[in-house]
Amino acid sequence: MHKYFLSILFLSISFLSFSQENYNYKSLVVSQADLKGTRYEKDTTANAFYIYEKGFSRIENGGNYNLLTDYSGKIKILNKEGFEKSTIEVLLYRNKSKKEIFRNLIAFTHNLENGKIVKTKLEEDKVYREKYNERYTLVKFTFPNVKPGSVITYSYQTESPFIFNFNGWDFQDDIPKMYSECIADLPGNYVYNIRLVGPLKLDAEDSSIKKECIELSNTATADCSHNQYIMKNIPAFKKEKYMTAKKNYFSRIEYELKEYKGFDGVNKKYTETWKNVDKELRTEKTIGIQLKKVNATKNVLPETIKAMPIGLEKARAIYKHITDNYTWNDKYRIFRDVEIKEILKSKVGNVAEMNILLHNVYKEQGFSVKPVLLSTRSNGYATKIHPVLTDFNYLIIQLTIDQETHLLDATEKTLAFGQIPFRCLNQYARLLDFKKGSSWIDIKPKGRSSHYYRERLTLTNESKLKGEAKYTYNGYHANSKRRAFDKVPKEKYLDKILNDDENLMVSEASLQNEDDLEKPFIEEVNFTKSIEQIEDIIYLKPFTKSFFKENPFKLNDRTYPVDFGYKDSYSYMVQIEIPDNYQFLDIPKNQNYVLQGKSGKLSLNFKLLGNKLQINHIISFLSSYYPVDYYGSLKEFFNLIVDMENNTVITIKKTS
Numbered sequence: 001m002h003k004y005f006l007s008i009l010f011l012s013i014s015f016l017s018f019s020q021e022n023y024n025y026k027s028l029v030v031s032q033a034d035l036k037g038t039r040y041e042k043d044t045t046a047n048a049f050y051i052y053e054k055g056f057s058r059i060e061n062g063g064n065y066n067l068l069t070d071y072s073g074k075i076k077i078l079n080k081e082g083f084e085k086s087t088i089e090v091l092l093y094r095n096k097s098k099k100e101i102f103r104n105l106i107a108f109t110h111n112l113e114n115g116k117i118v119k120t121k122l123e124e125d126k127v128y129r130e131k132y133n134e135r136y137t138l139v140k141f142t143f144p145n146v147k148p149g150s151v152i153t154y155s156y157q158t159e160s161p162f163i164f165n166f167n168g169w170d171f172q173d174d175i176p177k178m179y180s181e182c183i184a185d186l187p188g189n190y191v192y193n194i195r196l197v198g199p200l201k202l203d204a205e206d207s208s209i210k211k212e213c214i215e216l217s218n219t220a221t222a223d224c225s226h227n228q229y230i231m232k233n234i235p236a237f238k239k240e241k242y243m244t245a246k247k248n249y250f251s252r253i254e255y256e257l258k259e260y261k262g263f264d265g266v267n268k269k270y271t272e273t274w275k276n277v278d279k280e281l282r283t284e285k286t287i288g289i290q291l292k293k294v295n296a297t298k299n300v301l302p303e304t305i306k307a308m309p310i311g312l313e314k315a316r317a318i319y320k321h322i323t324d325n326y327t328w329n330d331k332y333r334i335f336r337d338v339e340i341k342e343i344l345k346s347k348v349g350n351v352a353e354m355n356i357l358l359h360n361v362y363k364e365q366g367f368s369v370k371p372v373l374l375s376t377r378s379n380g381y382a383t384k385i386h387p388v389l390t391d392f393n394y395l396i397i398q399l400t401i402d403q404e405t406h407l408l409d410a411t412e413k414t415l416a417f418g419q420i421p422f423r424c425l426n427q428y429a430r431l432l433d434f435k436k437g438s439s440w441i442d443i444k445p446k447g448r449s450s451h452y453y454r455e456r457l458t459l460t461n462e463s464k465l466k467g468e469a470k471y472t473y474n475g476y477h478a479n480s481k482r483r484a485f486d487k488v489p490k491e492k493y494l495d496k497i498l499n500d501d502e503n504l505m506v507s508e509a510s511l512q513n514e515d516d517l518e519k520p521f522i523e524e525v526n527f528t529k530s531i532e533q534i535e536d537i538i539y540l541k542p543f544t545k546s547f548f549k550e551n552p553f554k555l556n557d558r559t560y561p562v563d564f565g566y567k568d569s570y571s572y573m574v575q576i577e578i579p580d581n582y583q584f585l586d587i588p589k590n591q592n593y594v595l596q597g598k599s600g601k602l603s604l605n606f607k608l609l610g611n612k613l614q615i616n617h618i619i620s621f622l623s624s625y626y627p628v629d630y631y632g633s634l635k636e637f638f639n640l641i642v643d644m645e646n647n648t649v650i651t652i653k654k655t656s
Contacts, residue, residue, distance in 0.1 A: 028074050028153050037076065043235065049078070053074070055072075067166065068158070090138070127139065176235055178233060183227065186224060186225045206228045240555055271386050295364070296360070297344070318361055333350045338353055372431050374392060377563075427443060448474070450568070452473075547570045547619060562625070582652055600619075
C-alpha cells in the first residue's frame with residue numbers, strides 16, 4: 001500500500017512539474033501543458049505571461065511596397081488579476097493623407113474542459129476602433145470566455161505606408177515572456193541604425209542575405225538583410241518610484257533610417273549631423289524664426305526694469321515680470337504652433353512661446369542668453385549618438401551673467417529664479433549656439449533641496465504632550481509646497497494643516513514666505529498629542545511626522561537606476577522636555593549608517609541634558625542618481641529609515 005501511495009505521489013509531482021515547466025513556447029499551438037500549468041516558475045508573482053510571441057516585418061514585394069508586419073502571441077492567464085491581459089490594444093498611426101491598416105485578426109480563447117481543449121473564437125464585431133488622439137487610431141478587443149488557466153492566442157497583420165519608420169520590437173513588457181522572436185527583412189537599399197536598448201541580452205541572433213526579395217520592375221531587384229533576434233525567459237518590466245521614462249530602460253530593438261539608396265543612383269541621408277541640424281533650426285524650423293523676433297518684445301518690460309543696469313538683480317526682475325504676467329497653457333509644442341506675436345497678444349502660450357518670449361526679452365535688454373532643447377523625464381532620453389529632433393519635446397533657456405550660467409523656465413509661477421521644473425531634470429540637454437555650434441550640457445540643479453523639521457515637545461503634569469513645530473522646505477520641496485498653496489485659497493490651505501493629521505490636535509497654523517520664491521517655504525504649528533500610558537510608564541514615539549512612511553523600493557531586482565532628480569536632505573530635530581517628577585527610563589541607542597560608496601548618510605542620535613532630551617535625525621543623499629548596483633543598498637537604507645521614523649519609542653516614568 002505504501003509503495004502504491006508513493007507511486008501515485010511521484011506521478012502527481014511529476015505531472016505537476018511537467019504541466020508547469022513544459023509550456024509550448026515554440027509555436028502558437030496550444031498544448032495540454034499550456035492549459036494545465038498553474039504558475040510561472042521564474043516569477044511566481046505573475047498573474048499572466050507570454051508563452052510565445054513572434055513578429056515578422058518586411059517591405060511588401062509589389063503593390064504599394066508598404067511595410068507589412070505579421071504578429072502572433074500566446075498568453076497564459078493564471079488568475080483573475082490577469083484578466084486585464086485579455087484585452088489587447090493596437091495603435092495605428094495616421095496623417096492627413098495616409099494611415100496604417102489593421103487586418104486578418106484571428107483570436108481564440110482556449111480552455112480545458114473534461115480533459116479536452118475547447119476553443120472560443122473572438123468575433124469580428126467585437127473588435128472596436130476609436131480615435132486615440134490627433135495622430136493615432138486605437139484598435140481594441142477583449143477575448144471571450146476567459147477564466148483562470150485560460151490561454152489566449154491571436155495573430156494579425158498591419159500595413160504601413162510609412163516605410164521610413166521600420167517597426168521596432170519590444171521584448172520586454174509589464175508581464176514576463178518565455179519566448180519572444182523578432183524577424184526583420186531589411187531591403188538592401190535602406191540603411192538603418194539598429195540598436196538593442198535595455199539591460200537584457202539576446203539569446204540568439206542571426207543575419208543572412210535573402211536574394212532578390214523585392215522586385216521593383218522587370219529589371220530592378222533588391223536583396224534583403226534577413227535578421228532574427230530571440231530572447232527567452234524575459235522578466236516583467238515593473239515600474240517603481242524614482243525612475244524616468246520606461247522607454248529608457250525596457251529591452252527592445254529600434255530601427256532608425258540612416259540612408260536611402262535609390263535605384264536611379266540618387267542617395268538620401270536621413271541621419272543628420274548637428275551642424276546640419278543647427279542650420280535647419282536657425283533658418284527653417286519655427287523656433288529659429290521666432291528667436292529672431294527680438295524687436296517684437298521691446299515694449300514688454302516697464303521702464304523701471306529697463307532702467308536697471310545689466311546684472312543678476314535685473315535678470316531676476318525680468319524673470320518675475322514674465323512669470324507674473326504670462327501664463328503657460330500646459331502644451332509642450334516646440335516645433336509647431338509657435339508664434340511670439342500670439343503670446344504677446346493673449347499673454348498665454350505653450351512651452352516654446354513662453355521661453356522664447358523670455359529669451360527674446362533678455363536678448364533685447366543686452367543679456368547673453370541661449371535656447372536649450374531637452375527631453376522631459378516622461379519623454380525619455382534624447383539620443384546622443386546622432387541628432388534626432390523628435391527626441392526633444394521641451395525648450396528652456398540658459399542665461400549667462402558674469403560667467404555664471406542660470407537655467408530658466410517661465411512656465412511655472414512658483415519656480416524660483418534659476419530653478420527649472422522637476423519634469424526637466426533628465427540628465428542632459430542640447431544648448432543651441434548658432435555661432436559656435438550646439439553642444440550637450442548637464443542638467444544639474446544648483447544647491448540641495450531639503451526638509452528641515454524642528455519640534456519642541458513638552459510633557460505636562462497632566463500627562464499631556466504640547467508641541468510647537470516649524471517645518472522648513474527648500475528647493476524642490478518648497479516648489480512642491482507652493483504649487484499646492486497656489487491651487488487653493490490660503491484659508492483652505494491652513495485648514496488642511498489644522499485637520500490633516502488625526503493623531504494631532506493642531507490649534508494654530510501659520511505660514512512664512514509663501515509668496516517669496518527666493519526664500520524657504522515655512523509652516524508653523526502649535527498642537528497637542530495624545531500619549532500611550534500604562535500605569536506610570538509613558539510610551540512616546542518622538543516623531544509626529546515621517547519623511548517616508550514606507551519603503552518606496554519593493555522589487556527583488558530592479559534593472560534600471562534610481563533617479564531622484566536632485567540631491568536631497570532631511571533633518572528632524574526634536575526636543576522633549578519633561579517635568580521634574582518624571583524621568584527618561586529607556587532611551588534608544590545612537591544609530592549611524594553610510595550608504596554604499598559613501599553616497600548617503602543616515603543618523604539618529606540622542607542627547608540627554610537634565611530633563612530635556614534632544615533627538616537629531618538626519619538623512620542625506622549626496623547624489624541624485626544611483627546606478628543599478630546600488631539598488632540593494634538603497635533598499636536596505638530605506639528599510640532603516642522607515643524603521644527609525646515609525647518604530648522608535650522612548651519610555652518615560654513618573655517618579656512621584
